[in-house]
Amino acid sequence: MSGDRPRVLLPEDPRDVHLLHLPMGIFVADPDGQLVVCNETARRILGLPEGEVANARIGELHADPAWYRERARAALDAALAGDGFEKAVGHLRIGGDDVYVEEILRAVVDQSSGSAAAIVGCLVDVTAEHEAAEQSRALRLKVEELAFDIGRVLHANTSTLLMVNQTLEAVSQALQPVSSAPSTPASEDPAERLPELARSLARRLERLLAAVDSERRPTVLPLEAWAHLEEQVAMLNEHETRIPVPELRGSTLRTLASAVGAALREAPLGSLPREATREVLRAADELQRGACLAQVLATRQAVVQMDTTLRALRDFITSDVRTRETRKRMPVQQWVREAVAQIGEFAKIAGVALQTQAIDPELEVFGSERELVRALANVLHNAVKYSWRREQGQPWVAIAASATSGSIHVEVENWGVPISADEIARGLVFELGYRGKWSTDRGRLGTGIGLTDALRAARAHGGDVLVSSRPARLTTLPDTHRDYHRQPFLTRVTLRLPLFPPSGRPR
Amino acid sequence: MKPKVLWIEDGARYELASLCGPVFYKGLCDLALAEDVSTAVDHLESDRWDALIVDIRLPPGVSPHWRRLYRLTGSDKVNAQLGLKLVEWLVRATPEIYPDAPPRWVRPERIGVFTVESWREVGDQLKPLGIEIFQQKLANLPDTILEEIIGKLLATR
Numbered sequence: 001m002s003g004d005r006p007r008v009l010l011p012e013d014p015r016d017v018h019l020l021h022l023p024m025g026i027f028v029a030d031p032d033g034q035l036v037v038c039n040e041t042a043r044r045i046l047g048l049p050e051g052e053v054a055n056a057r058i059g060e061l062h063a064d065p066a067w068y069r070e071r072a073r074a075a076l077d078a079a080l081a082g083d084g085f086e087k088a089v090g091h092l093r094i095g096g097d098d099v100y101v102e103e104i105l106r107a108v109v110d111q112s113s114g115s116a117a118a119i120v121g122c123l124v125d126v127t128a129e130h131e132a133a134e135q136s137r138a139l140r141l142k143v144e145e146l147a148f149d150i151g152r153v154l155h156a157n158t159s160t161l162l163m164v165n166q167t168l169e170a171v172s173q174a175l176q177p178v179s180s181a182p183s184t185p186a187s188e189d190p191a192e193r194l195p196e197l198a199r200s201l202a203r204r205l206e207r208l209l210a211a212v213d214s215e216r217r218p219t220v221l222p223l224e225a226w227a228h229l230e231e232q233v234a235m236l237n238e239h240e241t242r243i244p245v246p247e248l249r250g251s252t253l254r255t256l257a258s259a260v261g262a263a264l265r266e267a268p269l270g271s272l273p274r275e276a277t278r279e280v281l282r283a284a285d286e287l288q289r290g291a292c293l294a295q296v297l298a299t300r301q302a303v304v305q306m307d308t309t310l311r312a313l314r315d316f317i318t319s320d321v322r323t324r325e326t327r328k329r330m331p332v333q334q335w336v337r338e339a340v341a342q343i344g345e346f347a348k349i350a351g352v353a354l355q356t357q358a359i360d361p362e363l364e365v366f367g368s369e370r371e372l373v374r375a376l377a378n379v380l381h382n383a384v385k386y387s388w389r390r391e392q393g394q395p396w397v398a399i400a401a402s403a404t405s406g407s408i409h410v411e412v413e414n415w416g417v418p419i420s421a422d423e424i425a426r427g428l429v430f431e432l433g434y435r436g437k438w439s440t441d442r443g444r445l446g447t448g449i450g451l452t453d454a455l456r457a458a459r460a461h462g463g464d465v466l467v468s469s470r471p472a473r474l475t476t477l478p479d480t481h482r483d484y485h486r487q488p489f490l491t492r493v494t495l496r497l498p499l500f501p502p503s504g505r506p507r
Numbered sequence: 508m509k510p511k512v513l514w515i516e517d518g519a520r521y522e523l524a525s526l527c528g529p530v531f532y533k534g535l536c537d538l539a540l541a542e543d544v545s546t547a548v549d550h551l552e553s554d555r556w557d558a559l560i561v562d563i564r565l566p567p568g569v570s571p572h573w574r575r576l577y578r579l580t581g582s583d584k585v586n587a588q589l590g591l592k593l594v595e596w597l598v599r600a601t602p603e604i605y606p607d608a609p610p611r612w613v614r615p616e617r618i619g620v621f622t623v624e625s626w627r628e629v630g631d632q633l634k635p636l637g638i639e640i641f642q643q644k645l646a647n648l649p650d651t652i653l654e655e656i657i658g659k660l661l662a663t664r
Contacts, residue, residue, distance in 0.1 A: 231534070243531055245540055247520045251528030251650075259532065295525065302522065482569060 025101070025123030031116045033059035033068065045101060045123050047094035058121070063091040063098070075105040076116045089130065090123075100130035147317045154314040161307040168300040175293040177286075189351075191250055191294040194287070195240060198253055201283040202236035205229060205260065208276040220271040225263050232256055254291035257284040301349045308346050308381050309449075315374050316453045325368040329500050332363040332401050332408055339376035340399065343384060347397070352384045357400040365408055366500040367461040375457035378450035379412045379465075379493045388416035388488055403499050407463070410495045418489035419469040421479065429467055430455045454495065463497035510557035510664070512536045512657055515547040515590065516621070517566055526653040536657060543568030544589045548605065551597070555612050558660035559597075560653070563590040563622040563629060572605055591632055594618060598636045616640075616663040619656050 025042030029035050035056045038046070048056050059068040068090070075086040090103035102124040110117040209229060217226050235242060235256060243249045261284040264277055340354050347354050365372065380397065387395040398413045423429050430451050455465045469491040471477075477484045516523060519540045530538050536557070541547035545568025550556070564585055567573035573589060580587040596604040597613045615637030622629070623644045633641060640659050642652060 235532075235534075243527075245520060247524050248527040248531065248540075251525040252531040253528075255528040255532040298521065 025121075025125075027058065027121050027123070029058045029119045029121065031072070031119065033057045033065075033072070033119075036118065042121075042123055045094075045099065045125050046092070047099075058119075061092050061094065063093040067091070071103070071105055072107070072116070072119050075119060076107040076109070079107040079109050079116075080114065089126065098127070099125065100127045102126050151314050151318040154310050154317075158307060158310055158314070161303055161310065165300060165303050165307065168296050168303065172293060172296045172300065175289050175296060177290070189294070190290055190297065191246075193290055194250060194253055194294065197283070197287040197290050198236045198239055201257060201260070201280070201287050202233050204276070204279045204283045205233050205236070208264075208273065208280050209233070211273045211276050220267050221263065225266070229260065229263060232260055250291045250294045254288055254295070257288040257291065260284045261288070297349070301346075304346045304349050305385065308343070308377075312374070312378055312381070312449055312453060315370075316449050325370050327367050328369065329364050329366050330369055330372070331361060332365055332410065333359045333361050335365060335369070335372055335376065336399060336401060336410060338369075338373045339380055342373065342377040343380040346381065347384045350384050350387070351389070351394060352387045353394045353396045354380070354384075355396050355398045357398070359401045360403070363401060363403055363408060364500045365461070365497045367497070368457075371457040371460065372497075375454040375465075376410060376412075376495060378454045379495060382450045383412050383414035383491070383493070386417035386491065387414045406499050408497045408499050410497075411492055412494075413490060413492045415472055415488055415490055417491070418471075418485045418487075419467060419491055420485060421469075424467050424469065430465070451493070454493075458495055458497060461497055463495065466494040466496060468492050509534070510536045510661055511554065512538050512558045512560065512660070513541060513547070513550055513556045514538060514560045514621075514653070515541045515544070515565065515593070516560070516562045517542045517564075518562075523653075525650050529651050529654045530657060533654065535654065536661070538657075542566075544573045544593050545570035547593060548573075548607075551610055551613070552607070555610070556617075557664060558617050558619065558657060559613075560619045560621050560656055560660070561590045561594055563588050563620065563624050565589045565593070576604065588629075590620070590622065591629065594620070594633070594636055594638060598638075614663075617660055619660050621653070621656055 022039060023041060025039060025045045027035055027038035027042045027046075035048075035058055038048075043050070046056065046058075046061055059065040059072075062068040071086055071088060071090070078084060078086055085104050085106040087102070087104045090101050092099040092101060102122075104122040106120045107116040108118040108120060109115070209226070212220065217223065236253075239249055239253060240246075243252055261281055264272065264281060264284075267277075336356060336359060340356060344354065380399070383397040387397060389395055395415065399410070400413075401408060401410045403409070419429060451465065451467075458465050469489045471484075472488040472490045475484070475487060477487075479485075519527070520542060527538060530536065539550065541550050543566045547561075547565075547568075548570065551559075564587075567577040567587075567589060576592060577587045577589060592604050595601055597609045597618065598615050600609050616639070618638055619640035619642070620629070620633060620638055621642045621644065625643050626633075626641055630641070640656065640663075642648075642656055
């Protein structure tokens with residue numbers, strides 16, 4: 001827009017600078033709004049041809065002439081009260097275009113009558129700024145509406161996930177082997193029983209096949225069905241070598257067990273050896289049930305994880321829209337307990353133990369309980385999600401809190417997925433939507449919001465989030481070696497917040 | 508000898524595992540998985556495959572080339588669409604995508620796309636590459652869908 005401005009040649013002597021040269025519009029109007037005089041900038045803003053100043057009425061150049069009269073009256077009141085001037089953004093309509101000006105009006109008071117003798121005004125064209133502000137306001141409104149809608153959609157999905165989770169829980173209980181004690185630890189993986197169940201079915205099926213000789217077979221089932229059953233014995237015995245990816249075996253064994261059962265039920269009643277058939281059907285049923293249970297538990301784990309992710313997403317999106325929660329003092333113990341409780345179900349299903357070390361009950365932080373709990377829950381959720389199963393013992397996430405030099409440090413440590421030094425140094429792990437280089441191994445779901453949100457909450461409370469990750473065992477591998485990041489890492493995420501009271505010492 | 512099929516899909520091992528059951532059970536083919544683009548390229552360069560099934564949203568894996576491409580598109584598999592780039596490299600031998608020449612046995616009719624995107628979103632990019640076997644991932648698909656896709660691909664041999 002600077003190209004549209006008239007070039008102003010300044011006089012050589014600064015004392016000769018005239019009002020005409022000022023880069024803001026200046027005018028004088030009579031009390032009825034008739035322009036008396038104006039400078040070049042005002043003439044340009046008001047779109048007046050040279051020499052026609054005397055014919056212009058300032059009020060009528062406004063989109064709403066009454067608005068100008070109101071401002072002029074207010075300027076007179078202000079002058080009489082000794083307050084000086086009236087300032088507002090005025091809306092001009094110049095040659096059909098909308099022009100916005102910052103308009104400062106000052107009344108020159110006729111002391112004898114107490115009325116306005118003249119109005120002196122300053123005009124600054126703020127059309128571009130006004131339009132940008134309007135666009136920004138419209139955009140903000142749109143984002144708020146969108147955030148509200150997304151919040152509602154996610155809320156509805158969370159309810160659906162609750163339904164799914166409860167149904168899966170009921171199904172998993174119904175599928176549990178009868179012999180299992182109710183106190184069976186959640187970490188016991190039913191998938192580990194599948195090879196044994198598969199071999200059991202293979203043995204019984206072999207026995208049945210041996211019991212029906214080749215002459216009798218065609219009278220019972222089509223020959224292709226017998227050939228297929230023979231093939232299934234081989235598959236049951238060799239499924240671990242035929243299907244190299246362990247996670248894919250369960251669904252195959254389930255399909256196979258179901259098909260074996262269905263094939264035998266096709267046989268005419270009494271045409272197969274009764275006891276051997278019953279044993280095959282029982283073994284097939286047990287294998288199908290075990291494979292289903294493994295799938296149901298894996299699905300439930302994914303659903304609980306999805307629920308936590310959706311909740312974090314909803315909180316993240318709607319955090320700016322919601323009414324700001326009043327900040328208050330809160331014992332660190334309570335803060336940690338609530339975050340641990342939020343992640344408890346997910347940790348239980350994932351078979352990860354949350355180990356909270358004793359926390360000094362005197363330690364306190366000051367802030368929004370909802371935001372701080374969400375920040376820590378995000379960190380804990382990541383720690384559980386990125387924990388690896390161990391050859392011996394249950395995977396764990398350790399939580400500890402301490403106070404040093406005016407700060408509270410809540411540390412969350414897990415054993416499992418690495419974060420590379422480069423990702424930490426470049427702050428990539430805190431970028432919205434970023435998922436760690438090694439975080440997508442073993443089918444982990446995620447959105448890349450957790451640490452971003454935790455950092456935002458911590459910084460809003462004058463704190464920070466620190467991340468470190470190192471090999472869990474001594475290693476001679478350089479970090480450039482392709483196996484370096486395939487080993488388990490100890491990853492520690494520390495939420496640092498100012499200690500309360502701010503004296504730097506706990507009460 | 509059974510036909511060899513490579514499924515390039517990062518959710519195959521967990522979320523989509525049940526789709527593999529009918530394929531292994533019926534023994535239609537030897538099915539292998541590649542869960543990222545680098546692993547897929549390793550498989551493609553070291554072996555000959557009768558059919559490929561590719562997802563559009565894929566993580567890059569360990570190869571610096573694919574990692575760079577991934578970074579350039581915002582380190583986000585949704586935007587990076589590395590599966591689409593992999594298919595383009597395989598069909599058009601685009602060195603800007605990957606410097607090595609693609610295997611010579613690759614034919615577009617042997618590549619199927621199984622993805623969450625709809626044909627409306629990616630069809631304009633897949634059609635010029637000669638990709639016609641396409642299936643959008645939807646929640647109501649039967650567990651035999653992978654078997655069906657493989658069947659269609661193998662029928663083109």
